Amino acid sequence: MSGTLLIVDDDAVQRRLLEAMARRFGYEPIVMDGGEQAVELLSQPDRGGVDLMLLDLVMPDLDGFAVLERLKKAGIDVPVVVQTANGSIDTIISAMRAGAADFVVKPVGPERFQVSVRNALRARELEGEVRRIGKRQSNRLSFDDIQTRSETMQAALHLGRRAASSNIPVLLEGETGTGKDVFARAIHASSERAGKPFVAVNCGAIPANLVESVLFGHERGAFTGATEKHAGKFVEAHGGTLFLDEVGDLPPEAQVKLLRVLQDGEVDPVGGKKAVRVDIRVVSATNQSLIDKVKQGSFREDLYYRLGVFPVGIPPLRQRASDIRMLARLFLARFAAEEGRPVRSIAPAALALLENYPWPGNVRQLENAVFRAVVLAENSELTTAEFPQIASALGVSSELTMPAVPEPEKPAQPPVPAKNIVRGLALTKPDGHVRPLEEIERDVISHALNHYEGQMTEIARRLGIGRSTLYRKLSDLNLTDTPCGAPDTTPPEAAA
Ligand SMILES: Nc1ncnc2c1ncn2[C@@H]1O[C@H](COP(=O)(O)OP(=O)(O)OP(=O)(O)O)[C@@H](O)[C@H]1O
Structure with missing residues (x-):
């Protein structure tokens, strides 16, 4: 699972410990040493991009309880895991009553940290999805x-x-x-x-x-x-x-x-x-x-x-790439619950894959792709193997499980000198007249598809166009069935 964790603690050692743990489990940490700063960040319209806060209860400026109270008053709804030094039942009950999703006793071990953070994030995603679906059905979706x-x-x-x-x-x-x-x-x-x-x-x-x-x-x-x-x-x-x-x-x-x-x-x-x-x-x-x-x-x-x-x-979704990760996680939580499958997270490489795909069918296609991936999944984490069509459209091996940006696996072929391309590409017809631009463009793109073995990122780069433009051209020029290109031509609804 991934997400941005806000770590709030006045103790520098604790902060470093939690920051290292967060990174180790694939979260993006933001670290702060006081409650005031945290409330300020969470008061921003996008909640500062924070998915969960790890909050120390005892701090000199604004303590954990006061932070929880301020968030409640302002209607700021972010899952909070509190850290207590003594683990006294009274403190824990008070913190949960004040709105905390869970608690950990200091110093928290990696396992407890991971379970607590993951559960709080999952519960939040699921609550959100259930609320949205219910509201949609009753026409109260706001x-x-x-x-x-x-x-x-x-x-x-x-x-x-x-x-x-x-x-x-x-x-x-x-x-x-x-x-x-x-x-x-x-x-x-x-x-x-x-x-x-x-x-x-x-x-x-x-x-x-x-x-x-x-x-x-x-x-x-x-x-x-x-x-x-x-x-x-x-x-x-x-x-x-x-x-x-x-x-x-x-x-x-x-x-x-x-x-x-x-x-x-x-x-x-x-x-x-x-x-x-x-x-x-x-x-x-x-x-x-x-x-x-x-x-x-x-x-x-x-x-x-x-x-x-x-x-x-x-x-379109490709113009709001920052939503892909968030929506993919929402859909994962929903489908895993609906299908009763123990899938919990999406591997960084799979997320990178999803973020690099142009999503011609937009949110619906992403929703369907995640649905299919949840049904296909054999483990608790979705990997690139569960998104074969997306991987193949991007020219990435779906076996790839390393957390790497999905650049083409094979190094691109050395470029053919420009004069060869010109030599192989007829500019005139047998009757001596110049060929239409569309035909020439078709030949150039077909050549690139073969030459770079369908590696779409590389092809788009070499042609000097964006990947979405490339996909549009493939479709306009009816090149989507070219064996080497073979981008994901499944209609959006059926893509997953
Ligand atoms: N922000 C969002 N959060 C969660 N789900 C979303 C969001 N936006 C769209 N969806 C989901 O994506 C799917 C497609 O959305 P919707 O039907 O509203 O698209 P549309 O633009 O009306 O599509 P069409 O043009 O094909 O009718 C739906 O299942 C919808 O619930």
């Missing part, structure tokens, strides 16, 4: 439940919070699996409509001939098969929030009707004679560029301006 360490995501959350307090239509823009659904639920739960329905519709998943009936409802007998009257999603969401996911996939006729509903606040059920008044807040989401669709003529411009009054971009 912005505080969307954990992130990334500044771009924090900026998006800030925008989301601002939007939630008004009725403004929000358009969530982000790649598949980035958390748009979670975000929409948080907007609803943080708005005045929180106690009212939250109705989600995946516009791309409704058969084209049923879109209007699903959204706006129908009268009995309105069309063949309409044996019952159906209220439709707009009416279901009355008083609450309607989440239109993949809104860019709405067929043109439904777009016209949607625009009318948004303008008039009334829906016309299919086959109905009377319009029905609805009071809804619309949050929509798209993983395609809606403005591009407007330019191509497949999405109405007037509707785009209605829905996109307040656009919020959700960054």
